[in-house]
Amino acid sequence: MQPRQDLINIFSTFLEFNEDRFGGWNSDAKLRQSMEKSLARSPSGKEQAEFWALYWHQVWQDCYSKTAREHLYAYLQETGYYAANKIRARLRFTEYSLSDYFQIAIARVDKVLRNFNSQHGSSFKGYAAVAFEKGIIDELRQVNQALGYSNFSLLRRTSERRLKQSLATYGVAAAKIDKYLLAWDCFKILHAPTQATSNRQTAEPDRETWNAIAQLYNSERISQLNPSESEINAATIQQWLNECATAVRNYIAPQNRSLNAPLSGQETGELQDILPESPAESLLTPLIEQEEQQQRISEQEQINSILTAALAKLAENPKKQQLLDIARLYYGQELTQQEISLQLFGNKQKQYVVSRSLAKLKKALVKEFAEWVKTKLHISLNTVVLEQIGATIEEWLEKCLILKES
Amino acid sequence: MIDSTQEILAKSTNLWLEIDREKIAQTWEKSQPFSSPQSRWRAYLNRICLDTIFPWLEAEACTKPTIWQQESIYNSFWEFVNGSAINLGTKRLILVPSETIDTSEIRVPQEWVDIPSWAGDYYLAIQVDTEAEIVQFVGYTTHLQLKQQENYSSRDRTYSLDEEFLNQDLDLLMLGLEICPEETTRKSLDSLPSLPQEQANNLLARLGNSQVAFPRRAVPFQLWGALLEHGGWRKILYQKRLGIQEQWSVFQWLKNGISELPEQIGWRTFNLESLAGARGEINTKEIPTILSRKLVIAGQEYELQILASGTPEEPEATFKLRNLSLGGLIPGGFKLRILTEDLQSFEDNEDLATTAVEELTIEVELEPGEGLVWETEPIPENYDREILRF
Numbered sequence: 001m002q003p004r005q006d007l008i009n010i011f012s013t014f015l016e017f018n019e020d021r022f023g024g025w026n027s028d029a030k031l032r033q034s035m036e037k038s039l040a041r042s043p044s045g046k047e048q049a050e051f052w053a054l055y056w057h058q059v060w061q062d063c064y065s066k067t068a069r070e071h072l073y074a075y076l077q078e079t080g081y082y083a084a085n086k087i088r089a090r091l092r093f094t095e096y097s098l099s100d101y102f103q104i105a106i107a108r109v110d111k112v113l114r115n116f117n118s119q120h121g122s123s124f125k126g127y128a129a130v131a132f133e134k135g136i137i138d139e140l141r142q143v144n145q146a147l148g149y150s151n152f153s154l155l156r157r158t159s160e161r162r163l164k165q166s167l168a169t170y171g172v173a174a175a176k177i178d179k180y181l182l183a184w185d186c187f188k189i190l191h192a193p194t195q196a197t198s199n200r201q202t203a204e205p206d207r208e209t210w211n212a213i214a215q216l217y218n219s220e221r222i223s224q225l226n227p228s229e230s231e232i233n234a235a236t237i238q239q240w241l242n243e244c245a246t247a248v249r250n251y252i253a254p255q256n257r258s259l260n261a262p263l264s265g266q267e268t269g270e271l272q273d274i275l276p277e278s279p280a281e282s283l284l285t286p287l288i289e290q291e292e293q294q295q296r297i298s299e300q301e302q303i304n305s306i307l308t309a310a311l312a313k314l315a316e317n318p319k320k321q322q323l324l325d326i327a328r329l330y331y332g333q334e335l336t337q338q339e340i341s342l343q344l345f346g347n348k349q350k351q352y353v354v355s356r357s358l359a360k361l362k363k364a365l366v367k368e369f370a371e372w373v374k375t376k377l378h379i380s381l382n383t384v385v386l387e388q389i390g391a392t393i394e395e396w397l398e399k400c401l402i403l404k405e406s
Numbered sequence: 407m408i409d410s411t412q413e414i415l416a417k418s419t420n421l422w423l424e425i426d427r428e429k430i431a432q433t434w435e436k437s438q439p440f441s442s443p444q445s446r447w448r449a450y451l452n453r454i455c456l457d458t459i460f461p462w463l464e465a466e467a468c469t470k471p472t473i474w475q476q477e478s479i480y481n482s483f484w485e486f487v488n489g490s491a492i493n494l495g496t497k498r499l500i501l502v503p504s505e506t507i508d509t510s511e512i513r514v515p516q517e518w519v520d521i522p523s524w525a526g527d528y529y530l531a532i533q534v535d536t537e538a539e540i541v542q543f544v545g546y547t548t549h550l551q552l553k554q555q556e557n558y559s560s561r562d563r564t565y566s567l568d569e570e571f572l573n574q575d576l577d578l579l580m581l582g583l584e585i586c587p588e589e590t591t592r593k594s595l596d597s598l599p600s601l602p603q604e605q606a607n608n609l610l611a612r613l614g615n616s617q618v619a620f621p622r623r624a625v626p627f628q629l630w631g632a633l634l635e636h637g638g639w640r641k642i643l644y645q646k647r648l649g650i651q652e653q654w655s656v657f658q659w660l661k662n663g664i665s666e667l668p669e670q671i672g673w674r675t676f677n678l679e680s681l682a683g684a685r686g687e688i689n690t691k692e693i694p695t696i697l698s699r700k701l702v703i704a705g706q707e708y709e710l711q712i713l714a715s716g717t718p719e720e721p722e723a724t725f726k727l728r729n730l731s732l733g734g735l736i737p738g739g740f741k742l743r744i745l746t747e748d749l750q751s752f753e754d755n756e757d758l759a760t761t762a763v764e765e766l767t768i769e770v771e772l773e774p775g776e777g778l779v780w781e782t783e784p785i786p787e788n789y790d791r792e793i794l795r796f
Contacts, residue, residue: 091414111570134419138509141415145507159506160513161568181561189619192443196434196450198505198536216619224561224623252508338413351417352424359421363577370585381586383528383548387573 003078010049011035011056015077017099022081031074034067049075053124060113073109076128080106083132090336091140101136108135115388119379122392123300130395143252151245153202156188158248170247182224183240186216210234302376303369307396310368314361326357332401365393418509418533421543421576423458425536433457440485441616441647449484451534455503456490458541459532466577468584469495475788478670479637482644486622486634487515491526497583497591500526503534509544513566516627519552520595521635527591528579531572545572546579553593563622598632601639603748609633614646621647638747638779638793641667654777655795656714657721660695671792672699700730701786703740707731710780714796719774721796727757727766727782735762740783742766747777747793772796 001022004010012031016023053075060068084101112128146154158166163184167177190213191205205213214234221229314320322344329340337358341350366389373379373389437450456473463471474491475483483490492499500518512531518524529552531544552565559566573579582589601609609629613621621643622630634640638654645653652658653665664673677695697712707730716722727742729735736759743756757766770778777793 114570137414137419141418142508144415149507154507157505157507159504159508159510160562161511161566162506162508165510178561185562186619189442189444192447194443196430196536198447200537220620224620336414337417348413355417355422359575359577362575363581366578367581367585370581381582382589383546383573383579383582383586386578386582386586387575390575390578 001078001081007047007049007052008032008035008039011052011071011074013077014074015081015102017102020097020099028070028074031067031070035071050123050125054118057113057116057118057124069109069113072113072124073106076106076109076112076125076132079125079128080132083129083136086334087133087136087140091137093140093144096140104136104139105132108132111135115391117385117388119377119388122388122395126395126399127391130391130398146249146252148200150201150203151242152191152204153198153200154248155184155241155245156191156193156198156202162251163244163248166247166251167244169251170243172243172247178225179221179229180240180244182220183213183217183237184244186213186220186237187241190216205238207234210238213237302372303392303396304400306369306372307365307393307400310365314364323357323361326354327361327397328401330354330358331397362390362393362397365397366390369393416538417540418542418544420545420574421462423462423541423543425454425458425534425539425541427539429457430454430536430539439481439648442619445485448488449481451503451505451536452480452484452488452490452501454536455501455532455534455541456492459501459530460492463492463494463499466580467494468580471499472787474498475790476671478667479641479788479790482637482640485644485647487517489515489518491518491524494583495587497528497587498526500529501532502529503532503541504544505534505536509533509542510569511566512545512547512569512572513562513564514552515622516558516563516565517622517631517634519549519565520598520627521631522595522597523635525549525592525595530576543576545569545574546576547572548589548591550591550593563627598635599628600749601629601632601636603746605629606633606636606639606748610639610643610646614643616647616649636749637790638777641792652795654793656697656712656723657718657796659697660714664697668792674698701727701782702788703782703786704784706734708736708786710782712794716771721772721774721776723770723772723778723796725768725770725780728764735764736766738762740766742768743781743783744768744770745779745781747779749779 001015004013004025009025009027012035013025013027016026018024053072056068056071056075059065060072080102083105084098087105088096088098088101108131109128112124112131115131116122116124116127118124149157155163160181163181164177167180168174172180187205190209191202193199193202211234214232214237217237218231221227221231311324315324325344326340329335329343330337335343337351337354338348340354341348344350345353366386369389369392370381370386373385374381379385433453434450437446437453440446440449460471460473471492471494474493480490488504489500489502492501500514502512502514502518504513509531512529514529518526518529526549528546528548530546533542533544535542547567551571552567557565557567609625610633612618613624613633618624624630633643641653645651651665653667655665659665659668659673659675664675675695675697694713694715697714698709701708701710709728709730711724711726711728713724713726714721715724725742725744727736727740738759738761740759741756743751745751745755755768755770757768759766772778775795777795779791779793781789781791
């Protein structure tokens with residue numbers, strides 16, 4: 001892949017795959033125009049991509065702008081590509097192509113937009129990179145699990161949100177989805193597991209159970225749906241539930257990933273296609289931004305020195321040595337938790353120890369850093385801020401420990 | 407390579423904990439007394455979740471966690487609702503287990519959000535996989551956020567929040583409780599209406615039928631919430647759905663011993679024979695039996711005693727509250743109060759300690775079959791109303 005260099009391209013082109021390899025950059029005329037216009041209005045010297053990323057993020061936050069979101073979507077293309085490449089090297093899933101991984105990663109853009117906070121000096125791209133990798137692994141974990149389930153186990157173990165999304169993607173009309181959901185509720189009540197371990201291969205309900213499910217649906221439909229809804233029989237409800245299962249499988253199948261990650265417009269469809277009339281006057285006021293930019297650079301230096309000192313302090317304590325070893329292997333050499341367990345303890349059974357050590361290190365660094373955020377940046381702490389600091393720390397650990405290793 | 411792929415994908419990048427395999431059979435055994443396979447399964451998942459998460463909290467939290475409500479009382483929750491509560495100092499965590507494979511959302515039953523005495527500060531989405539024997543932490547949110555984002559679904563009476571909006575690091579929640587406990591977490595709630603006895607009886611008769619498959623959705627939430635919040639009615643409803651005999655008849659306790667549930671909660675009988683015998687004043691005809699249970703109020707142990715007397719036609723009862731420590735008193739300001747089943751006051755139903763006193767006492771004359779509810783101020787730990795029937 002050839003990374004983009006030109007600022008306008010960076011915010012207005014999208015990666016194209018050609019037979020699962022990098023196929024070039026696809027330009028979006030509307031975005032190009034918007035970027036050119038904004039750039040022309042801004043004072044010179046603002047040619048850093050990261051600066052514009054923060055700017056568009058601010059616009060997105062302020063007016064929930066669709067265009068701003070798309071600029072950021074364009075900006076994160078390389079980040080998504082690198083994350084996809086990295087995970088593909090780790091997980092050899094023949095069903096998944098590079099572009100599948102890319103789509104899963106880039107689908108997390110909205111989550112990144114919502115959770116990123118520039119106030120703590122985190123870099124937008126770095127933050128997105130961590131979120132993308134985690135996103136791919138978590139998504140694949142769920143998909144992978146679902147593969148081994150029978151239709152009726154899968155239906156018991158699908159969330160309502162996922163079922164609704166699946167049915168909508170499958171083309172089921174909204175009014176019908178309500179009926180399917182009631183049928184699904186009745187199924188779950190009457191086909192619950194009857195032993196301590198729930199099975200991946202839950203059998204299909206027998207005739208008697210199907211009849212009972214239909215009967216329950218018919219009696220509940222009056223109060224829970226429109227009273228004029230017609231009665232249905234066991235065969236219909238059986239067909240509906242099979243359709244639900246098919247829709248869920250279809251939704252999580254890799255080839256449908258790209259469909260689930262629409263480029264323009266989110267699920268909510270509430271994005272507005274507007275931008276502030278005059279960016280120069282509102283957000284781009286030259287002095288303020290210049291100050292902010294300088295402040296950001298010094299903040300990042302600050303963060304670096306605080307966290308480096310915190311790590312050095314840990315290194316002095318012989319008891320914390322193992323914690324640091326684990327962090328170096330995990331963030332620096334990118335070993336998996338199982339591999340680290342094998343390397344340090346000679347078996348894979350100590351994954352929990354590895355996982356807890358990483359969590360403890362992160363918690364200790366967040367605590368240290370939160371103190372600084374509170375006293376120096378005068379930001380009052382709450383759990384959302386801590387979570388954002390946590391993301392900054394992880395991003396920093398990846399960056400800093402990789403540098404140290406190389 | 408497939409092996410390591412499977413390994414990577416087995417565990418969440420969030421906190422995960424292994425289920426104690428040795429306890430599974432026992433947990434399943436404990437989860438049997440329910441009206442349907444669905445509620446049995448719900449209880450089982452909740453118990454596994456609680457038993458796995460609680461020790462982790464004990465090890466990691468900056469204050470000592472306690473499970474809100476005694477374990478035996480949870481059956482009357484899980485028959486109807488998913489979830490359990492853990493108190494951490496002044497904060498309450500609501501655990502919301504789910505067995506879904508995808509972790510796209512947290513879905514919290516309305517009861518845990520809108521019943522004032524149940525509501526919590528933080529709501530934790532937890533994935534329970536009984537097959538892989540793993541409990542994985544998905545994310546958490548606050549009461550405030552659940553209420554703010556207009557995430558109410560009238561279809562299944564839940565508040566849900568998409569995964570994108572959840573905080574993901576439980577270790578950082580523990581840190582937050584330590585370094586920023588002042589965080590605003592709750593939206594204020596209106597109290598639920600009080601139900602008149604007759605209406606409660608109607609609801610109990612109707613929803614106590616285990617054929618009603620969706621009791622949570624069968625009546626308006628205000629009524630349903632008020633019925634469940636009243637621990638006495640909730641326990642009766644649970645009994646009715648399981649077809650269990652009345653558990654709370656005081657005269658039955660005196661005759662046949664204390665029923666199972668009240669005994670698990672801590673009710674005991676004793677008579678004064680042993681004391682009297684030791685002093686050589688045995689008069690077997692007039693040895694009264696006393697019912698008692700231990701209460702913990704403001705960190706101190708107390709005892710609630712009931713002396714039932716009179717005849718079955720004209721029953722009488724004396725309620726006493728005493729300090730359990732040797733020579734201990736009831737501090738000034740404490741109150742003992744007796745209410746009717748639907749929580750109405752009546753004449754002389756309250757005793758207040760104006761200064762520190764040895765005991766608080768209330769004597770009541772009753773109609774046969776009448777039910778009474780006791781309460782104290784301050785409220786005892788894990789207080790759940792109970793209706794004692796005479």
